[in-house]
Amino acid sequence: MTEGMNPAMLVVMGAFVLAFIFGAVANKTNFCTMGAISDVVNMEHWGRMRMWMLTIAVAIVGANLLYYFELIDLSQTIYQRPVLPWLSLLLGGAMFGVGMTIAAGCVNKNLVRVGGGSMRSVVVLMVVAISAYMTLRGLFGQWRASYIDPVSIDLSQWGLSDQSLPHLLSALSGLSEKTALLITMTVIVLVLLAFVFKDKRFRSNLSHIIGGLVLGLLVVAAWFLTGNIGYGEDPETLETVYFATNTRTLESMSFVAPMAFSLEMLLHWTDQSLRMTFGIATVLGVVLGSFVYAISTKQFRWEGFASVEDLRTQLIGGVLMGFGGVLAIGCTIGQGLSGVSTLAIGSFLALAGIIAGAAATMKWQQR
């Protein structure tokens, strides 16, 4: 069926299908990264956090096995550049964490909510898209590039070609790259799975377990789609390229920058140089997948802003998520799932920043 289809088309259609499933499953299983942190802070309930950790564990195993068997090259991802902008990652992560808490969910959750009928989330996402685009290429971007991103550590000065934990272990220990990869992957995943499954209540929660497995596998499938199926010779230029990705390299699930690129595409539709990409297709897929699930289970309901204060809070949340998500090179899904699945040091920093920002905001909300 796929013979003769150009790789760009395959990547875009594949992205839509994967994201459609992601949206439906996330809605069905109540997957929510902000909710995971909120459940812990507000009621010491670790169920959804365990689900998120299971998703991460599955994504780490899948992505690194694909890398081990040389089916994809994770060292080419945006998360693995040998420069560690630690201030951007921590500050951006914290800003995103604050933003998602006051905006009732991260960008992915807001996309799922749009599918469920929330016009409030439509407005939040429009603000996220504008803020993110301003941070990529506009006014916020100038501040980012001038004052925040330069606070970084150049890892190449120590002979490191990327910032993955396995590569660091290999450099320090002398182990081969592949051995170091297997060891690092196994240790981290075993620790995660031990935490996830030690709770009896979680072990009997089929919805959370299946949700974690499926969402993790979707992240892996996305890596394979963009890094293998979508990697090849461009018939027009004869260069070897990654087809249909905004970053021009392999990508997996991520939603902040794709919001910006979706807005750009809508605004510059007649610009022939712009193409439908993996990221834009995932934005559409999540919304539609969530919509189909909501309609089929009769859970679709229109939702708007409740008050002036609600509008103000959510607008601020949208600006913070757009700025923070770009600054941190990803959101709860972009860094928290996809980035972490590559075992990049920076991704763990960004994730820590997000969780800290969200938890601090929730503590403040309790006052």
Next chain:
Amino acid sequence: MEFNKEFDASGLACPMPIVKTKKALADMASGQILRVIATDPGAVCDMAAFAEQTGHALLEQSTENGKFVFYLKKA
């Protein structure tokens, strides 16, 4: 169903319905019933998880005029 106190969380977005419910219950005596009204769809799952986690019984859950209504009995 009779209740001792009512808290209207209409318009509050996740996670605020749970945060405010927890606060409302803190001032109540054991055995008293709190009626919570919410509009956030996430409140349905959150309230069930909150009840299970904290031991406050979720006596009833329904929909009235498009809003979610919960009755919680303080443990």
